[in-house]
Amino acid sequence: MSSMEAGTPGGRTTRRELVVTFTRELIAAYAEASGDRNPIHLDEEAARAAGLPGVIAHGMLQMGLLARVAGDPARLRRLSCRFAEVVRPGDTVTFRGEEADGRVELTAVNQEGRPVVTRARAELAPPPDPAGG
Amino acid sequence: MGVAGRVYEPVTFLVEAGHVAAFARALGVDPGQGVPPTYAAVYALGTTVPQLFSDPEAAVDVAHLLHAEQEFSWERHPRLGETLVAQGRVAGDVERRGVRLLTFETEVRAGDERLCTSRALFVVRAPGR
DSSP: OEEEEEEOTTSSEEEEEEEEEOOHHHHHHHHHHHOOOOGGGTOHHHHHHTTOSSOOOOHHHHHHHHHHTSSOGGGEEEEEEEEOSOOOTTOEEEEEEEEETTEEEEEEEOTTSOEEEEEEEEEEOOOOOTTOO | OTTTTOBOOOEEEEOOHHHHHHHHHHTTOOGGGOSOGGGHIIIIIIHHHHHHHTOTTTOOOGGGEEEEEEEEEESSOOOTTOEEEEEEEEEEEEEETTEEEEEEEEEEEETTEEEEEEEEEEEEEOTTO
């Protein structure tokens, strides 16, 4: 995984990017950690029987990575997306977030340029008052 | 039609530090940053979705199911060691052109406080499609 963060000079828009190449190991580790061991994520045969091209990543794994480019996790108040395209081992997905005034537009695009999520956005609570008031 | 309106029994869940850390690592996040927001996949979905999937009257064909949309909203994120109560409800169950669309909502509370609301859309294709 690689990531970067950049702000515009005015400081009003912040862009974040994360590039992840999905592997069987990453998907299996997420299955273990999340408790979602649906065989379509782990077993090629089961995935094909379900009409898929092979094992696919969990939508919630994609969303967890999307949250990483949404901004300060403690301030995250809303996160939503539509899972538009399956993500398979070997796919490289670029997750991007563009934050302005607490609203974040999110995208995730695979190596073929196709969006794997659509209608993805987040909302952040205002930052804590530095004066502590 | 279907099982729209069905409400399941509340499920209690303990936010355990070691489990949260393992989840954070699976996403490549520093476990020291607290509970990752999408740990809601565990405390909101992992708690209540199995009730829907194992409900014989709901008869969800899990083998042909895909998670199509997900939305979370939070009042705040849970703290380590906190006990949460999650309750799931079938908000919608309709069929369109042979595809079943199940909308499942989960509300998560800590005591009297509302923490998180999840809204998941599951799509179940008929076998052979």
